[in-house]
Amino acid sequence: MSTPLSWAPSLRAYALQAILLAIATFAVCLALTALSQDAIATSSVAVLLVPAAITAIFVLEDYSRWRRVRSEHWAVEDGFLIHESLDGRAMLRLEEIVGVRKRFTGAVVLQLENGQRVPLRYL
Numbered sequence: 001m002s003t004p005l006s007w008a009p010s011l012r013a014y015a016l017q018a019i020l021l022a023i024a025t026f027a028v029c030l031a032l033t034a035l036s037q038d039a040i041a042t043s044s045v046a047v048l049l050v051p052a053a054i055t056a057i058f059v060l061e062d063y064s065r066w067r068r069v070r071s072e073h074w075a076v077e078d079g080f081l082i083h084e085s086l087d088g089r090a091m092l093r094l095e096e097i098v099g100v101r102k103r104f105t106g107a108v109v110l111q112l113e114n115g116q117r118v119p120l121r122y123l
Contacts, residue, residue, distance in 0.1 A: 001048075003059070003068040005058070005071065005075065005076040006074065006076075007073070007074045007120060008072065008073050008074070008086050008123055009066075009069050009070050009072055009121055009122035009123065010106070011070070011122075011123060013106040013122040013123060014066045014070075014106075014122045016081075016106070017062070017105050017106055017122070018059060018062045018066075021058065021062065022058065022059050023032045025051075025058050026051050026052070026053065026054075026055040029050065029051030029054045029055065030032075030047070030048070030051040033047050033050050033051055034047055040070070057065070065121075068086075069085075069121050070122075070123065071085060071086055072084065073085075074086045074120055076094070077123050079093060079094050079095075080092060080093060080094065081093075081094060081097070081110075092110075092112075092118070096112050096113050097110050097112060097113075098111050098112065098113045099111035105121075106122050106123055107119050107121045107122070107123065108120040108123050109122060116123070
């Protein structure tokens with residue numbers, strides 16, 4: 001019997017996505033804060049604190065999501081895609097998958113024949 005195909009979330013993929021999103025979030029927030037009319041009257045420290053606080057919130061949310069999905073495991077066995085997580089085990093027939101798309105964030109999204117989309121995160 002052959003070894004089944006299997007995937008699990010990658011810490012490297014998570015870290016790369018988290019760093020890129022943190023940089024982008026900070027840059028956008030900094031630009032918006034600096035362009036606001038109130039920023040002219042406030043100190044440069046306050047202009048940096050608001051984007052830093054917003055970025056920290058997003059980083060903590062990303063870390064929380066990572067903690068939920070890091071134990072997930074996907075495998076292809078006997079004509080089924082099997083998903084194991086803290087919530088239990090789910091099986092999906094391979095015939096139900098009509099499309100597969102890779103996202104910039106490292107996720108792979110499966111399109112099912114019923115229109116549902118299933119993300120495989122941090123691959």
